[in-house]
Amino acid sequence: MIISTTNQLEGYKIDEYLGIVSGETIIGANVFKDFFASITDIVGGRSGSYERxxxxxxxxxxxxxxxxxxxxGANAIVGIxxxxxxxxxxxxxxxxxxTAVKTTKL
Incomplete structure (x- = not known):
């Protein structure tokens, strides 16, 4: 599946727009990650645990x-x-x- 933030795909023709698709997730950061992230905030640097x-x-x-x-039935998603x-x-x-779409290669 082709996945793109653009609205067009170079080298492909969009034949059909199938509709909006989405995915959601909610993740909790635990107390230890919060503690070490706060230390990183104080001394500077990146928080690897939050990045993960x-x-x-x-x-x-x-x-x-x-x-x-x-x-x-899509083979690509555009405009992500x-x-x-x-x-x-x-x-x-x-x-x-x-937007889920059907495409064909030019």
Whole structure:
């Protein structure tokens, strides 16, 4: 499956727009990650534990979106948008959305 943030795919023709697809995930960061992240915030640097959680959440949301697109009969998703939001007590929500399409190679 071709996945792109652009609305067109170079070398492909979009034959049919099948609809909006999305995937969501909510992941909680545990107390130890919060503690070590706060130390990183004080002394500077990157928080590897939070970066891993973000990557995991993004991968899960993208996978759910792709599964939904396949059920529509799509072979590509265009116009993908990723949204990150923190919600209550260290919970992290990641949403991936895009348009499922059928394409053919030019």
């Amino acid at each position: 959680v973000l990557r995991e959440a993004k991968a899960t949301a993208m996978a759910e979106m792709e599964i939904q697109a396949r059920t529509f 948008d990723l949204d990150y939001e923190t919600i209550r007590d260290g919970m992290l929500m990641v949403t991936a959305s895009g």
